[in-house]
Amino acid sequence: MTSLLSPELTQTFTETGTGPQAAPAWVLTVIWHPDLQRMGEQAVLSPDTPLALNRYQPLFSPLQAAAGWAQPLLHASISRASLTLKLGGDSLTLSPEDERVRAEWQGQALTGPRTVPLPAEGDSAVIQLGKRVLLCLHRAHQLPVTDNPLLLGVSSAMEGLRRQVARVAAAALPVLVRGESGTGKERVAQSLHRLSPWAAGPWVTVNMATLSEGLAPAELFGAARGAYTGAQVARTGLWAQADGGSLFLDEIGDCPAAVQPMLLRVIESGEFRPLGATQPLRSRARLIAATDRPLETSGFNLPLLRRLQTFTLSTPSLRSRREDLGVLARQAWLDTGATPDDLAEMPTELARALCLHDWPGNVRQLEQAMRRLALDHAAGLWPSVEALLGEPLRLPPDPAPPHPTAMTPPPAAPVLAAADDTEPGLPPAEPLAAPRARQSTAGIDRTMLLQALDAHGWQLKEAAEALGVSRPSIYNLMARWLDTPPAESLAAEQLTPLLARPDATLAAMARQLQVPREALRRRLRALGLPRPPDDTDTDTDTME
């Protein structure tokens, strides 16, 4: 892999500042790249100088920015012509240099300069460059320099969390971890234990939601022999088991009300009394609790809450740190045992959906999606977007949709896409036609798209003309409205029954499978399957 030493980048990082007090910088983070190693690499935008984004610039740096290594995006589908990003107060202007630049802002194709509102605090935006690379534009209050294999992420929020965990780990005081479900609260608790002076001691966990009011005291504090019916021997409680280590009380908000004062006592004095015992016991367990509940308003014991929140750590939602998607998705994929190469081949519409989804179930939901993906892929299929996500694609709210600027439109002369702007193995990009009045894709819904495609036998050139949009736009429309797997993922078993039909034609099959006709023809050829008998057309639609 090409690597370039980048003193300029190191300089930029230094100037921008890495401390929490520094003014936030706008950063581009790679959240999808066919070279999976590139996920999480970052480039900082200067507030004063427009950033030219193309195949060879700027330089993106990996997590350990201090190493000073950086490299451009390099992917062959990204043009040498630039998409220029210019920050201006609370807006951003994106200007494609010419028609060679293929780019999308928040899933919408950029066909000319646009000025868009910058994402609000805690929000971010997704920029697609070329066919396969997705970047997240976000704020950074501090750049990532620390590492913790349990707490992955290049966002400021994760960098801050890793630092807090490292700072708090050694304190012999309770810690409360708060955050939405699936955001990694248990991971934070594990990290606190591993980094603490008690790391060699036991790590004991209990989910308070699973303890009934009757059983909880014995479970937590133990019981003397004969303390209750069936207690033939003395029982060691979790608190005693965790002596010299850490006790993690997950879902503390579900702790039975009667048990809450008992917890308060043990936190305050370190002493507890097993059920039926005459003497109290002492434990030096460090307590970590976690919740996704608003404990202040849910009737929780407030003195206990105050003791628990001696230190409070918060885990951020995944949608508020979209820049971490790439590194998290890559790790979740590798955890399934699948190879990086397989993921690199994933169709862009799936990658785009992963990057744009708002992930209400946070990292856990992302992990489930990656497991589904690995399973389907092992069976020779790429799932639909909906099957991948396990729910319909939920786009982040768009407070103000992009609007065109009054800036100069792109050059009027027809421009040839350079052959080396095309991914190796894919057909060369076609010369772009001279610009003409084109309809915006915004007004084209799924029905209109399908009608045009069906009417033209799934030949994209004709369908695009009928809709009055450019050919790249029809791909964007297909990615937006259709969630059928791409032609390259079709298996022989899916195609043979359709070929066996007496009325089989290429157009009919393309319509049924919702794939471009030419892509289907290539797939049949690749699988060594016959063309349908009446396939005599000679269309040369090569883009997909």
Ligand SMILES: Nc1ncnc2c1ncn2[C@@H]1O[C@H](COP(=O)(O)OP(=O)(O)OP(=O)(O)O)[C@@H](O)[C@H]1O
């Ligand atoms: N920063 C992270 N890096 C890597 N994996 C993560 C991270 N955060 C969460 N995960 C993964 O996401 C999943 C959910 O994490 P975890 O169980 O810690 O979340 P939680 O907030 O405790 O969830 P719940 O509230 O539902 O118990 C786990 O499988 C964990 O491996």
